Amino acid sequence: AQSVAQPEDQVNVAEGNPLTVKCTYSVSGNPYLFWYVQYPNRGLQFLLKYITGDNLVKGSYGFEAEFNKSQTSFHLKKPSALVSDSALYFCAVRVDSSYKLIFGSGTRLLVRP
Amino acid sequence: DARVTQTPRHKVTEMGQEVTMRCQPILGHNTVFWYRQTMMQGLELLAYFRNRAPLDDSGMPKDRFSAEMPDATLATLKIQPSEPRDSAVYFCASGPAGTGPVRVNTGELFFGEGSRLTVL
Numbered sequence: 042a043q044s045v046a047q048p049e050d051q052v053n054v055a056e057g058n059p060l061t062v063k064c065t066y067s068v069s070g071n072p073y074l075f076w077y078v079q080y081p082n083r084g085l086q087f088l089l090k091y092i093t094g095d096n097l098v099k100g101s102y103g104f105e106a107e108f109n110k111s112q113t114s115f116h117l118k119k120p121s122a123l124v125s126d127s128a129l130y131f132c133a134v135r136v137d138s139s140y141k142l143i144f145g146s147g148t149r150l151l152v153r154p
Numbered sequence: 155d156a157r158v159t160q161t162p163r164h165k166v167t168e169m170g171q172e173v174t175m176r177c178q179p180i181l182g183h184n185t186v187f188w189y190r191q192t193m194m195q196g197l198e199l200l201a202y203f204r205n206r207a208p209l210d211d212s213g214m215p216k217d218r219f220s221a222e223m224p225d226a227t228l229a230t231l232k233i234q235p236s237e238p239r240d241s242a243v244y245f246c247a248s249g250p251a252g253t254g255p256v257r258v259n260t261g262e263l264f265f266g267e268g269s270r271l272t273v274l
Contacts, residue, residue: 075262084158084245084265131197140185140249141210142263144197 043068045132047145054122054152062117062148064132073135074115075142076106080128088130091115102126122152156180160246160266168274172234175269177246178227185249186229187263188214188221192242200244203229236273243268 045066054060066072073092077085089100096108106117117130132145159178167173179186188200201211201221211221218237223229233240247263 077265082267084267085247085263086265087262090262140204141187141199141202143199144189146196 043134043136043143045074045134045143045145047130047132047148049148050146051149051151054150056124056152056154057121060119060122060126060150060152062130062132062150064115064117064145066113066115066132066134068134072108072115074106074108075133075135076100076104076115076117077131077133077144078102078128079131079147085131088117122150124152124154126150127152156264158246158248158264158266160244160269162269163267164270164272166272166274167236169237170235171273172232173236173240173271173273174233175231175244175246175271177229177231177248177266179229179246179248180250180264181227182250183248183264184226184251185263186223187247187249188229188231189245189247190242191245191268197245200231233271236271238273241271241273243270245269 047064075090076088078088079085088104089098091098091108099105104119106115108115129147129149131147133142161176184205186203190198190200200214202209203223206223220232245265245268247265249263
């Protein structure tokens with residue numbers, strides 16, 4: 042079965058420091074991987090996706106993610122965190138050709154000033 | 155600025171009452187999803203439509219939940235009768251038809267702001 046795991050419930054980082062939010066996946070076939078962000082009382086917003094090609098994917102708000110096939114990981118990164126990056130982050134995998142997205146449990150990112 | 159619109163944003167009701175949530179997908183999108191978000195279960199996929207046809211509602215309790223798309227501009231999620239355990243935020247999301255000869259959608263979804271349901 043297709044699944045994603047986000048091993049950290051919360052990540053704390055100081056403003057200006059680099060951040061990493063971890064995601065591992067389990068799929069049969071080639072993975073389509075996504076990151077979404079959710080701000081309080083809002084819907085999810087698309088950040089970036091990996092379909093094929095370059096393993097380093099760049100997305101919105103300065104975020105990027107690195108696809109690692111051997112480690113089945115798709116970690117979200119940002120070189121310099123902002124307080125405004127504090128939110129809930131979801132990793133997701135597309136299920137076959139059905140276009141369904143299966144989401145991880147979410148990781149709360151807290152960036153302190 | 156195209157967006158997915160959900161109504162109501164908040165709903166408080168009593169156990170046993172019928173609840174209907176509505177969603178207007180982005181014009182031109184042909185896939186519509188209903189997700190439920192709770193603290194305990196996270197994001198759960200309830201139902202999924204493509205070109206208005208229901209393709210998968212395996213995540214939905216069939217005895218009380220129903221999802222429909224009466225036309226391309228409206229998707230509904232109905233709970234009858236509602237129970238306290240249905241309290242959650244319900245999200246609608248839509249996706250574009252995709253590009254290329256087989257019109258493959260690469261999976262980017264656009265979410266509404268959600269309908270927060272409280273069943274007392």
